[in-house]
Amino acid sequence: MATYQTYQMVGIKENIADVITNLSPRKTPFQSAIGNEKVTQPLFQWQEDQLRAPAANAAVEGADASFITAVPTVMRNNYTQIFTESVQVSDRADVVSTYGRKREFAYQMKKSAEAVKRDLEIAMVNLNQTKGAGTSSTASLMAGVQGQLDSSSVVYTGSTSNPLTEAFLVSALQAAYTNGAEPTRIHVTPSNSVVLAGFASAAGRYRTISNAGDKATTLTNVVNLYVSPFGETKVEINRWLRTKNTFIFDPDMWSKVTLRPWERKNLAKTGDSTKAMLLGEFSLKHKNFYASAMVVENTTGF
DSSP, X not given: OXXXXXXXXXXXXXOOOSOOOOOOOOOOHHHHHSEEEEOSSSEEXXXXXXXXXXXXXOXXXXXXXXXXXXXXXXXXXXXXXXXXXXXXXXXXXXXXXXXXXXXXXXXHHHHHHHHHHHHHHHHHHTOOOOXXXXXXXXXXXXXXGGGGSOGGGEEEOXXXXXXXXXXHXXXXXXXXXXXXXXXXXXXXXXXXXXXXXXXXXXXXXXXXXXXXXXXXXXXXXXXXXXXXXXXXXXXXXXTTSOTTOEEEEOGGGEEEEEEEEEEEEEOOOOSSEEEEEEEEEEEEEESOTXXXXXXXXXXXXX
């Protein structure tokens, strides 16, 4: 008689873990680093100024006053941008028993909330979009970091085939210093983080960690604090940064601007489903266009 095996059985219970694993990256380093500011209009403005260049200054006793030519401040502006994502789940899908979540609608809303936050990071540090007020048929757009840097603070490598080097990085730090800035962060793409780690292998830059017995050592192939003639700068990876760009900045000089914070809008029920929209309206403010710098791997433009 043939042995009855599981292959012939009907009704075997499924073995499904009651956990859903999602490895999609969630961190938004630039948003986490900078401050927050509230505005009341889609178009917001701010002013920046600078001192005249230093000069030799010696007056003859009793000389008449010599007047300077006063220079006005510079008016900067940006527009807020509306970020949305809508979710629709059938009511049946929301009541059936599922593994890894209690309610399908709540689970989908949670995923969307994390996704739109990444969209905001992309708009800030990746998309080189031109700011615009928008119209009745086109969306308003915010300028990101690329649109809020003075050209004197941008160092071009000369070609897309010329990678980041230490010389280019130091040149950008020098440009920021020359303009009066004191940046404390360097954001690099994942590929450029590997390039930057290579700087640690140059002469005199080996870093070792000794154990308690001072016997074994470990070579650390990473640069998380870059020290140059222009100060100490913390290095962080930002996977959302525009490809091949290296961004040098002072978090205190940037603000995430909020016109409308993230909110969930429950939409009218028109059938056998539940609908909602996530919405927020944000922008970015660089308090002084000379306060940051960037290395760009091409000849011109971002």
